[in-house]
Amino acid sequence: xxxxxxxxxxxxLVRALLGGVLVSLCAALLGVSLVLKRYSMIGDGLSxxxxxxxxxxxxxxxxxxxxxxxxxxxAAFLLLRLTESSKIKSDAAIAMISASALAVGIAVTSLxxxxxxxxxxxxxxxxxxxxxxxxxxxxxxxxxxxxxxxFCYNKIFAITFDENFAKATGIRVGLYNSLIAALTAITIVxxxxxxxxxLISSLVIFPALTAMRMxxxxxxxxxxxxxxxxxxxVIGIAASYRLSTPAGASVVLVxxxxxxxxxxxxxxxxxxxx
Numbered sequence: 001x002x003x004x005x006x007x008x009x010x011x012x013l014v015r016a017l018l019g020g021v022l023v024s025l026c027a028a029l030l031g032v033s034l035v036l037k038r039y040s041m042i043g044d045g046l047s048x049x050x051x052x053x054x055x056x057x058x059x060x061x062x063x064x065x066x067x068x069x070x071x072x073x074x075a076a077f078l079l080l081r082l083t084e085s086s087k088i089k090s091d092a093a094i095a096m097i098s099a100s101a102l103a104v105g106i107a108v109t110s111l112x113x114x115x116x117x118x119x120x121x122x123x124x125x126x127x128x129x130x131x132x133x134x135x136x137x138x139x140x141x142x143x144x145x146x147x148x149x150x151f152c153y154n155k156i157f158a159i160t161f162d163e164n165f166a167k168a169t170g171i172r173v174g175l176y177n178s179l180i181a182a183l184t185a186i187t188i189v190x191x192x193x194x195x196x197x198x199l200i201s202s203l204v205i206f207p208a209l210t211a212m213r214m215x216x217x218x219x220x221x222x223x224x225x226x227x228x229x230x231x232x233x234v235i236g237i238a239a240s241y242r243l244s245t246p247a248g249a250s251v252v253l254v255x256x257x258x259x260x261x262x263x264x265x266x267x268x269x270x271x272x273x274x
Contacts, residue, residue: 015130021230022142023191027203028229029149030184032222033160035208043201045098046188049075051197052101059112068189076181138190145183195248206255213262232258
């Protein structure tokens, strides 16, 4: 408790905790559908697209988030269209777009500003990079993401498990797939400031996989994933502060530890019921 009070005395850590918990919660909720639909690597692909957009924005002096949000959203729609095509599988489409965007970002950076601190913070994450404006934008967009997810929960549940049945019942599958893609794109862009392009996909994948070790129902996995993601983020930031380790890496390691504990617990439960 004394350490938490000390942490909260620093404004940049308060901003990091507020923004990070909101983004972690959004990423975890969307991650359940993405993992079940086998689109879990879309977070990694979109983070590379975001890095490319941010590199271009920094090079020409534009507002990074104002550029990256629409660009990454368009990339998410493009990925969705490519994966719906029988000619290109989802993993190949994600790899193609992410590698291309990353190459553009690296090329633009090397030809203009070089690997500056600002660009590096988007690549690897930095809690010091969080400004009040970033947190306000995170708060507004995170509330929008959470509200849309809750409002469309039943439709998202339907298209996650059986798109053909959802179409037969009159659900506009294409619309809700596009909504998931757009919400994921916004979440990825917001989380990059904290986690970096290399680690942001962990917020999408780990909580969902961890919750699935103990829960079988969709609702149970969604609720557990959201709570677990927020708790792991706070513990990760505290560990980063205490041990002077990078924030993004600390959060990922805490998520890995949680996954290991939940896996062990599921094995013990299965062994007891034998």
